[in-house]
Amino acid sequence: MTFKFSENEEVEDLSTVDETLRGFYVKKEDSNVFVINESLKAAAVSWDGMVGANATIRKENKQLKIGKVDLSVLSDYGTTPEEILEKFNSQKKELSDALDGKKDHVNPEKIRKEMKKSHDAELEQANKRADKYKDQLYDTLVTNVALSAINEHKGNAELLLGFVTKQVRMEDVDGKLVPRVIDEDGDHRIGGAGSLMTVAELVKDMRSQKKYGALFEADVNNGSGPPNNRSSSGGPPSKGEKLSSQARIQRALEDRNRR
DSSP: OOOOGGGOSEESOGGGSOGGGGGGEEEOTTSSOEEEOGGGHHHHHHHHHHHHHHHHHHHHHHHHTTSOOOOGGGTTTOSSHHHHHHHHHHHHHHHHHHHHHHHHTOOHHHHHHHHHHHHHHHHHHHHHHHHHHHHHHHHHHHHHHHHHHHHHTTBOHHHHHHHHHTTEEEEEETTEEEEEEBOTTSOBOBOTTSSBOOHHHHHHHHHTSHHHHTTBOOOOBTTBOOGGGOOTTSSSOOTTOOOOHHHHHHHHHHHHHHO
16 A cells, blocks of 8 residues: 555546545646645545555564564554554544545435426526516407407597406417407306307497496487487587597486486
8 A cells, every 4th residue: 555645646547546545636627637635635644644654564564573663653553563553444444434425425316406496496487487478468469459449449448448458368279369258257258149259249338338338439320329429519419520538428427417
């Protein structure tokens, strides 16, 4: 056992190092050589001391046949060759166990769980962003569909938009986004033909309701029509007369008070 760290502070090939001692080395940054790990240098010095002690023991054992040998220089390890050798082997085992324990500190399962936790957190954030963008897209599509239907039926978009959009939901149907009219419970509403109600049908239905009728342009029907379509003079609106949004709301309030 002649390997000494003091003579091998840097090595180019780890295969030249005893297999049980390779754990002392780490690859030097930006280099192809291996150097002693800073955290293990004290242990490396102890190893070299034990190697030297072992060499001395062997040398002294040979000289025992000739005469008494002075072992005072190895008093830290014992007073007899047997004690010194036993101490040496004990410390050798402690170093070996320390290296094995160092390897055990690398827990692949723990690393895998930490990586998964980090990945799951990133995935959750990505999903939240995707949901946010999806909601923004749906809101834009619902608004566009509602505005189109309101304009078609000559309604006041500024006042009607909020009432219409809360009754419309975008749904994925066979890979396409389709607007669906829903009731207060979130169920689909049925139109006049027995099929699912369209947004245009919803707006048309709202126009016929007293609650929303004043928010649409008045129809001209040869001097007759619903109360909220009277002219500003109190009678039926004249042909071609259009009321402003404020006037329509005011007229609706007046009609309600008369009733």
